Amino acid sequence: MQIEQLQVALKPRTMWECADLGTKLALRWFPSLAIAWLLIALPFLFIAMQFERFLIQLLFLWWFKPLYERTVLMALSILIFDGRLTIRGILRGFTDTRLWFYLTLFRFSWRRSENTPIDALEELDFTTQSQRRQWLYASDNRIAVIVTSFGLMIEAIIVLALIALFYFFTQSDFNSAYAGALKILNINEIGKQESTFLLSAIFIAMGVSAVFYVSVGFATYLNRRTIKEGWDLELGFKKIVNRLGVLVLSAALVLPGLEAIARESASDVEAVLSEVLDAPEFNQTKTITVPEHLSEYVHDLFRVEDVEPSRIQVGIGSRVVSWILKFILISSLIVAFVFLIYKFHATYGSGVLRRRAKGSDFTQSIRVKSLPANVLQTIQQHWLNQEIRESLSLLYSASVIYVDAKFTCNIKECDTEGECIRKTRDIQADARDTLLEITQLWMQIAYAKATPSEERFRSALQRFEKHVAPA
């Protein structure tokens, strides 16, 4: 993961703010996420409709929810790192064997929304995964239960609202609309048409709810990692270094000269300031028009002189108009959503979506050059200095870079450890196994804080030298 690529403002948030952030994430990429959900959920809807009894249809559709949600999670994990969404990328989540636990043992888990990002994106072994969950969510784990409860409630509200809307718009009077709505809710005596309508309503509700459910879970996961691993601090410190690193160096070289200039010019500062403040740019007046009811407030609070209240009435009328405009906008969005589904189908059907272009030799060469001059020596030096994390981090990075340069595996900067392993499946067996072992060592120290034995480290280093490092 490259946190520099994240499309989210990183900062420590409360659990409620995480839920708000999740809502915004869902809204930002709703069309893509909804399409990703439909990609898997639609076939299941058609299969469900083949069953005779409504309750079995419903149970079938509901039971496989974790499957549909996984596509949303994978799509979000790509979009959030500014990656390009592909069908292959979305379907990659199904290779995770833990997914099947969510369809069996953990199907009733209330914490699915916050646990699946760890399963799908970090791909740790079971023990490490359990430790990781405890470490990540130990202090704040209520939101997953609240989000699950809220999601169920929203689904129920959407279904009931769709039923109410349908009958109130199609029936001539209130009584028949009410009777129709009651009839459809009596699922023991439900007819074929009504069951199809009800199942479709539930399907829509599940889709809307799933996008928000997964997004909130993912936002919580990001927030916990931000808190526990200081992602925001890392980004901020890097920015400071980028900005000040050069300045500090320049200052050291020119400081004596600057001091002399400063002494000489100190006496002139006042004169210069007066001159600047007298300039026309600082003597312009600007008329700010504010609503009448705010004029007194503006005058008192900000000490703005000569506040002239406007005669514009910002009343209910104009606000209702603005609301109507928003309503039109929302309707347009729904139409746009339908259009996007059509477009997605057309694009995918015509085979326009292609695999991302492979990294050029130039990029690979740059990556190799970014490593220290003597990688092996540096790794060993870190190890001897008890800088285990640095040592394994360099060993892992160097392995990935060398393997990518040697076998052209198209490894991207935003690829997770699991993705790197997957992309190197078809390379020479020795190199692949070496990379796998080194990745395991790295993940143990990075995520489980487990230091490997000296013997294992030496063995990995030898294999790295033999099978991965350039001769």
Added chain:
Amino acid sequence: MSSDHSAQTALVDSTIRLETFTGVDIELRIAGVYIRGIARLIDDAIRFLIVSALFALLIPTGNIGLGLAAVAGFFVWWLYNVLFEVLNNGITPGKHYMGLRAVNADGTPIGWTNAVIRSTLLVADFLPFGYLTGIATMTLTGTHQRVGDIVAGTIVVYNRPRKVRQIADLHRAIPVPEGLTAEDRLLFLSFQERISDLSSERAIELAETLLPLLGKQGQEAVIEVLAIAQGIRIGT
């Protein structure tokens, strides 16, 4: 590997920045649908209890009592939000429990007109069932406004300040390096406050990010960053 950020779109954030007339930016943490949903449930439960109590008291007095209870119940249901929001600084009991506050969109306290509009349009937000319209508009608007908020020009914000941890005065202070902006200084303070959340390896890794600036590695880098933070805190 690469950190090129060309053609970047705005980052997704849960807060908005409001520019005041003086040019000072205020960060507003706008409350979303989840926490407001819980606050609404609490308020509705309280209103329900009050109205039920009114009916229980007045119904035994006969038809006049029933009529009085109906009228009083209506006013309680409708005025509950208005009175609390105007007289209690935008805070109803439900909002108080969840740490929220209703304010005008410019951050100023809510007035009678806006409070009445908000309360009246709760009915519109309820339609067609279970506050679905309100939930939908809160989700679709970047400022999490329900219909009542959009029409009245109000928002609901988090009222509780973020928790600031107590810092033990254990770190030596050194002068703050030149050129650090207010935002940079906050980062150093944040590092000092959050160091107990970080593993020691990660704290070193973060502090070593500043290696080109501070020239320190390992534990020394962490101590240096903490000393700068302490310098900022005591105003060296």
